[in-house]
Amino acid sequence: MKSAKLRRVSWLSWIVIVVGAIYFLAPLVGTFEYSLTALRDQYSFAAYERAFADPRFVQSFGYSMLLALATIVCSILLIVPTAYWVHLYVPQIRPLVEGITLLPFVVPAIVLVFGFIKIYSRPLEIMNIPLVPPLLSTIESTNIVLIAGYTVLSLPYMYRAVDNGLRAIDVRRLTEAAQSLGAGWGTILFRIILPNLRTALLSGALLTFAIVVGELTLATFLGIPAFGPYLQQLGQHKAYEPAALAIVSFLLTWVALVLISIVTRGNAGSAAGSH
Amino acid sequence: MGFLDLENIQKKFATSTAVENFNLSVERGEFVSFLGPSGCGKTTTLRMIAGFELPTAGIIRLEGVDISNRPPNKRNVGMVFQSYALFPNMTVADNIAFGLQVSGKSKEQKSKRVEEMLRLIHLPQLGARYPYQLSGGQQQRVALARALAIQPQVLLLDEPLSALDAKIRVSLRHEIRSIQQHLGITTIYVTHDQEEAMSLSDRIVVMSEGRMEQVGTPFEIYNFPRTQFVASFVGTLNQLQARVLDPAGGKLELEGQTVHIAKAIDKMAGETVAVALRPEMIGLDDGGEEQLSGTVEDSTFLGSIVRTRLRLRDSVISFDVFNNPNLSLPRRDDKITVKFPRDAVLILQSSGAIHAGTE
Ligand SMILES: Nc1ncnc2c1ncn2[C@@H]1O[C@H](COP(=O)(O)OP(=O)(O)OP(=O)(O)O)[C@@H](O)[C@H]1O
Ligand SMILES: [Mg+2]
Numbered sequence: 001m002k003s004a005k006l007r008r009v010s011w012l013s014w015i016v017i018v019v020g021a022i023y024f025l026a027p028l029v030g031t032f033e034y035s036l037t038a039l040r041d042q043y044s045f046a047a048y049e050r051a052f053a054d055p056r057f058v059q060s061f062g063y064s065m066l067l068a069l070a071t072i073v074c075s076i077l078l079i080v081p082t083a084y085w086v087h088l089y090v091p092q093i094r095p096l097v098e099g100i101t102l103l104p105f106v107v108p109a110i111v112l113v114f115g116f117i118k119i120y121s122r123p124l125e126i127m128n129i130p131l132v133p134p135l136l137s138t139i140e141s142t143n144i145v146l147i148a149g150y151t152v153l154s155l156p157y158m159y160r161a162v163d164n165g166l167r168a169i170d171v172r173r174l175t176e177a178a179q180s181l182g183a184g185w186g187t188i189l190f191r192i193i194l195p196n197l198r199t200a201l202l203s204g205a206l207l208t209f210a211i212v213v214g215e216l217t218l219a220t221f222l223g224i225p226a227f228g229p230y231l232q233q234l235g236q237h238k239a240y241e242p243a244a245l246a247i248v249s250f251l252l253t254w255v256a257l258v259l260i261s262i263v264t265r266g267n268a269g270s271a272a273g274s275h
Numbered sequence: 276m277g278f279l280d281l282e283n284i285q286k287k288f289a290t291s292t293a294v295e296n297f298n299l300s301v302e303r304g305e306f307v308s309f310l311g312p313s314g315c316g317k318t319t320t321l322r323m324i325a326g327f328e329l330p331t332a333g334i335i336r337l338e339g340v341d342i343s344n345r346p347p348n349k350r351n352v353g354m355v356f357q358s359y360a361l362f363p364n365m366t367v368a369d370n371i372a373f374g375l376q377v378s379g380k381s382k383e384q385k386s387k388r389v390e391e392m393l394r395l396i397h398l399p400q401l402g403a404r405y406p407y408q409l410s411g412g413q414q415q416r417v418a419l420a421r422a423l424a425i426q427p428q429v430l431l432l433d434e435p436l437s438a439l440d441a442k443i444r445v446s447l448r449h450e451i452r453s454i455q456q457h458l459g460i461t462t463i464y465v466t467h468d469q470e471e472a473m474s475l476s477d478r479i480v481v482m483s484e485g486r487m488e489q490v491g492t493p494f495e496i497y498n499f500p501r502t503q504f505v506a507s508f509v510g511t512l513n514q515l516q517a518r519v520l521d522p523a524g525g526k527l528e529l530e531g532q533t534v535h536i537a538k539a540i541d542k543m544a545g546e547t548v549a550v551a552l553r554p555e556m557i558g559l560d561d562g563g564e565e566q567l568s569g570t571v572e573d574s575t576f577l578g579s580i581v582r583t584r585l586r587l588r589d590s591v592i593s594f595d596v597f598n599n600p601n602l603s604l605p606r607r608d609d610k611i612t613v614k615f616p617r618d619a620v621l622i623l624q625s626s627g628a629i630h631a632g633t634e
Contacts, residue, residue: 173358180348182374192362192364
């Protein structure tokens with residue numbers, strides 16, 4: 001009786017898993033299948049060959065990967081100390097911080113980018129004295145604005161991941177233990193907190209990477225030759241190549257993430273086994 | 276002035292006062308326990324010594340130096356937490372070496388000290404393990420080693436054994452004491468378990484509602500509780516209300532009967548005082564020159580002893596007699612008289628601030 005019930009539950013969960021898998025995999029499989037049909041009546045990698053032949057593909061994808069890495073670093077440097085501080089000293093404002101980090105879901109990227117354009121096309125001035133030249137006047141400084149924008153877009157994912165990671169360890173006790181052993185804030189953050197957040201940061205980085213590499217709105221309106229705008233342009237006058245590139249970028253993103261996780265596997269053991 | 280001095284320490288939180296009028300002077304190498312019920316301010320006091328909380332008022336001196344406002348990482352105070360708080364990302368050896376690493380010790384110094392510490396806690400083989408691969412008792416021993424590795428001036432332990440099961444609790448408590456004595460390290464130990472405090476400490480500070488109730492050796496605390504609170508928290512004493520008849524002669528009226536105590540009473544005639552009656556000094560026939568009569572409520576056979584509860588008038592006292600086959604045991608509703616010496620009766624003060632360190 002009981003086992004029958006259990007079995008039904010596990011059947012149900014299998015059904016959910018299968019439906020979920022189909023939901024996620026079907027478009028991928030469909031796109032892949034489609035990308036193979038560039039030549040009439042046969043499967044081939046012709047679309048891939050043509051796509052790779054375009055140097056702008058490697059350029060824009062590499063560019064986006066760099067942007068993604070920069071965004072991840074900025075995001076971690078911004079969020080880990082903040083979330084740590086909130087956990088330790090002002091846990092009561094956690095809902096507020098969480099609310100702020102959810103703003104990118106409320107304010108569309110298009111609004112954000114027009115805000116950027118409005119503010120940073122002009123020099124930054126205080127009382128009519130220009131202090132900083134307009135950031136959007138050169139491509140280098142436009143990158144700064146773009147990375148800042150991407151950092152904002154990554155907030156909900158990164159904050160959530162870090163917050164969960166911090167909840168999984170006893171932040172306060174670990175901090176105090178380290179303090180009583182003579183450690184200062186830098187040591188505590190880099191030797192205790194960050195290593196114990198490894199899994200959390202990895203999942204945050206994963207999502208950030210995926211968002212940045214595929215992002216279209218910010219890059220387009222700020223005029224940055226990133227992968228998103230390239231793919232979009234391509235899609236306007238080609239049929240099969242964008243599908244091929246979507247698959248390739250998907251795989252490359254995964255490769256990049258595996259690399260990140262290997263590189264950061266500093267200490268075995270990690271937080272996975274804590275408590 | 277002692278090795279560690281707490282002078283008039285007070286700690287207020289936004290809505291409450293956690294510690295008040297706390298005065299304590301700890302000698303070098305002394306083992307002092309803070310004992311008291313939940314919420315009485317033990318942890319708060321300990322955390323002020325560690326530097327995790329700053330006192331609202333008062334001074335903390337370590338070897339004569341005022342450390343009241345020093346950050347915790349500049350105090351050279353070792354801390355052991357109830358939850359172990361080992362760094363999950365580091366091996367046992369790295370955990371123990373952490374403090375040495377922070378202070379920039381060489382590799383040789385670190386590994387030598389780590390080995391020494393692992394031997395001290397009887398876990399020489401486990402240096403390469405991660406905390407999650409250890410039992411609770413082992414984790415706490417590693418936490419102790421980690422705190423001791425930096426050779427702190429004072430060792431602070433906040434209920435270090437509360438998360439462990441009873442058997443390990445007892446054995447680890449002996450180990451903590453023997454390590455403490457071996458190193459001669461000045462130690463403050465927070466607990467709400469009176470047995471733990473009694474068996475470990477050189478001196479006990481009994482606390483209640485943020486105040487010190489009594490400071491003394493376990494012997495003093497157990498045998499001569501000064502206040503009603505200490506008597507009820509620590510011992511198994513019978514507590515009663517009495518009326519003073521003759522202060523100078525130590526004469527009291529206890530539930531309609533008259534008893535004498537060994538000392539003069541610091542009260543006026545007619546005043547009501549709280550007294551304690553020591554159960555182990557009460558006997559059936561040969562207890563002493565004082566006596567009380569009452570009705571037996573019940574008598575419970577507990578193996579080597581028999582515990583009897585005797586109703587006087589309004590209150591019930593309980594006392595134990597050793598089991599003896601030749602003895603006729605009191606039975607329910609028997610009218611009996613028990614005897615005890617004059618020093619079996621203690622006058623208790625109502626709770627309040629005391630000036631410690633001098634007692
Ligand atoms: N950070 C804080 N903010 C406000 N009040 C606090 C804070 N820390 C402790 N208190 C209050 O101070 C009082 C003493 O707390 P403390 O933790 O020192 O008690 P304790 O004796 O260690 O109790 P326990 O045996 O339960 O650990 C309690 O009433 C508690 O609510
Ligand atoms: Mg406590």
